[in-house]
Amino acid sequence: MKKILLLLLCLLMITGCTPSKKKSFDGKDRPSSAGMLQVKDGKLCSQSGEPVMLRGVSNPGVALSHMYISDDTFKEISHFMGCNVYRIALYTWGVGNAGYCTGGDKPSLMQDVIDSVEYCKNQDMYAIIDWHILEDNNPNQFIEEAKVFFDEVSKKFKDHNNVIYEICNEPNKCTWNDVKEYANVIIPIIRENDPDSVIIVGTPNWSSDVDSPASDPLNYENLLYALHFYSASHKQDSRDRVKKAVEKGVPLFVSEFGVTASSGGFPVDTRQGDLWIDLLEESGISYVMWNFSRTTEPCACLNRDSLKTKDFTIEDFKESGVWLINTIKERSGKSDN
Secondary structure, three states, rough: HHHHHHHHHHHHHHHHOOOOOOOOOOOOOOHHHOOOOOOEEEEEOOOOOOOOEEEEEEEOOOOHHHHHHHHHHHHHHHHHHHHHOEEEEEEEOOOOHHOOOOOOOOOHHHHHHHHHHHHHHOOOOOEEEEEOOOOOOHHHHHHHHHHHHHHHHHHHHOOOEEEEEEEEOOOOOOOHHHHHHHHHHHHHHHHOOOOOOOEEEHHHHHHHOOOOHHHHHOOOOOEEEEEEEEEEOOOHHHHHHHHHHHHOOOOHHHEEEEEOOOOOOOOOOHHHHHHHHHHHHOOOOOOEOOOOOOOOOOOOOOOOOOOOOOOOOHHOOOHHHHHHHHHHHHHHOOOOO
16 A cells, blocks of 8 residues: 555656645636636636636737737747736827827727737637726716727627627726716716626726725626736736735735836836736636837837847846746746747
């Protein structure tokens, strides 16, 4: 019997099955295997009901991302960076072509959204279509445009299993009742076309007010509430609020965060970033970092002088980008890229 036990122990060690903390993502949490996502018991789950973790990156806005909207670049994001989700932020308000609702080239911007979703599908990533309100404060300001937009994209992607809809990025200078009023119009439009889709709803105060949905939730299935933070600005008191919301069963999704100040500027605080990730991993809350670009801000992943769109090396990334790559690798249990 002792020889048998010894043999079994050796086999466990050889196959790497020694007891360890369970990793959620080991290549499984992708559309090809996890399928159409759902929200179950306050957690994001696979089509079969198993908890999943999405870890990824956001663009800096569709209008600023055109050079990166290609299958080659999305392959790098998926395979080199290890992301299993990519957020497609479409600014509603902006100068020139940046704002979809303020004079931007709608057909061109919409095509970039469509192409981004398809490249995500090609590279086995989930795609978050983000209606990126910010300067417009209240999501109801452009609700008529939102109705048309979400009707169009939910019809187009109703048969895709990799699409998540984020209906209002960062409501601010408005109330939770304002957000609910908007959501109660937009969600039924999406669900008419794509009935089982997962939808993320922004929360007041730049998607930091997780108390509001805890006390007054929306009455829909497959719903997540957005939580945004920047680790140099939002620290333990913010994490304590999140813990309380999780204890109340609020389904959260970090659709935007950074390891910088909330402005996207200095300082960079990866220590606080690690503390945030500890909490998110323990709580089963997926997260997407801002942003994949070469802008001058420290929140941008790529070095300013990197003009590449493929064949990236770690030297092409700023501190925040290197941190994200290492975080995804460590937290997903991947041994390489």
